[in-house]
Amino acid sequence: MAHHSDTPAVPGVSVIPAAASIRVIFLLGLLALLLVAPFFLYPIFLMKLLCFALFAAAFNLLLGYTGLLSFGHASFFGGAAYFTAHAVKVWGWTPEAGILLGVAGAAGLGLVMGAIAIRRQGIYFAMITLALSQMFFFFCLQAGFTHGEDGIQSVPRGQLFGMINLSNTINMYFFVLGVFLIGLFIIWRFVNSPFGMILRAIRENEQRAISLGYSVSRYKLGAFVMSAALTGLAGGVKALVFQFATLTDVTWQMSGEVILMTLLGGIGTLIGPVVGAGLVVTLQNYLATSNFPVTIITGVVFMVCVLVFRRGLVGEFYASRLGRRLGLTSER
Amino acid sequence: MTTLFGVPVQALLGQLLVGLINGSFYALLSLGLAVIFGLLRVINFAHGAQYMLGAFVALLLATKAGIGYWFALLLAPLIVGGFGALVERTMLSRLYKLDHLYGLLFTFGLALTIEGTFRYFFGASGQPYAAPPALQGAVNLGFMFLPIYRGWVVIASLAVCIGVWLLIERTKLGSYLRAATENPVLVQSFGINVPLLLTLTYGLGAALAALAGVLAAPVYQVSPLMGSNLIIIVFAVVVVGGMGSILGAIVTGYMxxxxxxxxxxxxxxxxxxxxxxxxxxxxxxxxAGLFGKDA
Structure with a gap:
């Protein structure tokens, strides 16, 4: 989303000297929290949170850094879950091979969908991805291997590398945490690479990027496939965590949910989608026992975010006086 | 039994009719989307929810106030259009100067809120809404039985589509609308109240969706989620037709x-x-789509 005018760099706020060390300490503190969390909180909930956090971060790679709003990311998330679940359960693959198949499948889907969708820009791009993912939803509803409304159930978690038993919840948690950290690292490397810089240039001024000789559609497609593959990573792992893959993960509501997580946390920040995912998953868990529909709250939060704080929670913090003194900048 | 391409003629004609009826709703809804998009540059994700609201207003008018189909056909679009205008004036209008994607996201949130609320109060299951007595029954066309109400849906939606097209292409108000689409600043400087025009346009779009909802109520069941999958199909229709032309939206819908x-x-x-x-x-x-001009 280009032409964002409400994040001016305010002069007069200087970054404090210890800012870099404070940021590092903060990150290490977060990591320590994630390491001890499964001994205090319900591990399945934490794993769900990590999967959605990676999903949202992968989605943000496209929205925040390339400026493309995809309304069809559920296809990659739910599609990968199906691929992984099928490979592990029916073909007896090891979990790491199953997840790799999920990633490859999501990347392949991303290549096809992306190649069609990048023919139009902006709003059209969003509508086309939405329509294509709805098509994939109907495919999953009718295809044999997905088992329609039942989904693929009781998927075995298996032995990681033939050694580590993932049926053990704590083993599984640290596996998911490892995948999550690797995924975030890949995203961080990707957006700070020369490729990522060109993506930002395209986002800011597509015409100028074209006139500079960059093959814009190839870069867009590259970012789309990358985002789809990382989304597939999250989806494949989620299938192993919950040991099932269902239609829920390929619905357009799921595509909307990941947009909300990213928007709520902060578009174009690395941590924002993680925070947004944490809040949304926690809220859903909290409301799961009541009969109050989550969609009302989701919808209202959406409207409030769009109307009054488009920078998201993390983005607002970055833009605050304290955030600027710590040298934090958002990519918006 | 007579066959054509190896398919019974009755089945072929029956599905042709079903296709025309679905096409009527696609045309009405994509017309409303195109009218809103033309002036506001907003893709109205809440269009499906407004269609559902139209059907529900008709249902509630019938069950709570005893008001019949024909008045509902007039009242429901007015009520939903007024609600749409209110939303535009108080909230949506703040987003025009931002990236157009925010309009899409806002109306997406609006759709979730409306549909969630109706689901909370009315449950997810469908409720029947009877066609008016004058339109019940069927006529024998010789080769098939045509339910009168279904014929009425096709004719009514065609009439509304042509009416809206005439309104935009042939009236003074329509010329203001088209001019404001081209250059809002210039039109405003001629003393025309462009913000009011925008509010009216969004209201008109919402009213069209509601009208489609009332027409649909006797054909499909009235349920909170009746518009949520439909809207995605209509998006595809709009992409195929190209947003450029009103006529394109209508023709593509039927096709x-x-x-x-x-x-x-x-x-x-x-x-x-x-x-x-x-x-x-x-x-x-x-x-650019079948009827679109921009590349």
């Missing part, structure tokens, strides 16, 4: 409805996805 009906006859498994497949093919061959 794709019929294409969907025909697919049900010849290859039922693909009937859910045929519109999306057509969309993908059109995008590959003609990215």
């Amino acid at each position: 794709l409805g019929v294409a969907e009906g025909m697919t049900k006859v010849f290859y039922p498994e693909a009937s859910n996805i045929v519109i999306f497949v057509i969309m993908a093919i059109v995008l590959i061959l003609r990215p």
Whole structure:
């Protein structure tokens, strides 16, 4: 989303000297929290949170850094879950091979969908991805291997590398945490690479990027496939965590949910989608026992975010006086 | 039994009719989307929810106030259009100067809120709404029985589509609308109240969706989620037609409805996805859409 005018760099706020060390300490503190969390909180909930956090971060790679709003990311998330679940359960693959198949499948889907969708820009791009993912939803509803409304159930978690038993919840948690950290690292490397810089240039001024000789559609497609593959990573792992893959993960509501997580946390920040995912998953868990529909709250939060704080929670913090003194900048 | 292409003629004509009826709703809804998009540059994700609201207003008017179909056909669009205008004035209008994607996201949130609220109060299951006595029954056309109400839906939606097209292409208000689409600043400087025009346009779009909802109420069941999957198909229709022209939206709506009906006859498994497949093919061959002008 280009032409964002409400994040001016305010002069007069200087970054404090210890800012870099404070940021590092903060990150290490977060990591320590994630390491001890499964001994205090319900591990399945934490794993769900990590999967959605990676999903949202992968989605943000496209929205925040390339400026493309995809309304069809559920296809990659739910599609990968199906691929992984099928490979592990029916073909007896090891979990790491199953997840790799999920990633490859999501990347392949991303290549096809992306190649069609990048023919139009902006709003059209969003509508086309939405329509294509709805098509994939109907495919999953009718295809044999997905088992329609039942989904693929009781998927075995298996032995990681033939050694580590993932049926053990704590083993599984640290596996998911490892995948999550690797995924975030890949995203961080990707957006700070020369490729990522060109993506930002395209986002800011597509015409100028074209006139500079960059093959814009190839870069867009590259970012789309990358985002789809990382989304597939999250989806494949989620299938192993919950040991099932269902239609829920390929619905357009799921595509909307990941947009909300990213928007709520902060578009174009690395941590924002993680925070947004944490809040949304926690809220859903909290409301799961009541009969109050989550969609009302989701919808209202959406409207409030769009109307009054488009920078998201993390983005607002970055833009605050304290955030600027710590040298934090958002990519918006 | 007579057959055509190896399919009974009755089945073929039956599905042609179903396709025309679905196409009527696609045309009405994509027309409303195109009118809103033309002036506001907002893709109205809440269009499906407003269609559902139209059907529910008709249902509630009948059950709570005893007001019948014909008045509902007038009142429901007025009520929903007024609600739309209120939303535009108080909230949506703040987003015009931002990236257009925020308008899409805002109306998406609005749709979730409206549909969630109706689900909370009325449950997810469908409720029947009877057609008015004058339109019940069927006529024998010789080769098939045509339910009168279904014929009425096709004729009424065609009349509304032509009416809106005339309003925009042939009246003074329509000329203001078209001028404001081209250059809002210039039109404003001629002393025309452009913000009011925007509010009216959004209200008109919402009213059209509600009208489609009332028309649909006796055909489909009235349920909170009746518009949520429909809107995605209508998006595909709009992409195929190209947002440029009002007429394009109408023609594409009917065409794709019929294409969907025909697919049900010849290859039922693909009937859910045929519109999306057509969309993908059109995008590959003609990215601007069948009637679109911009590349």
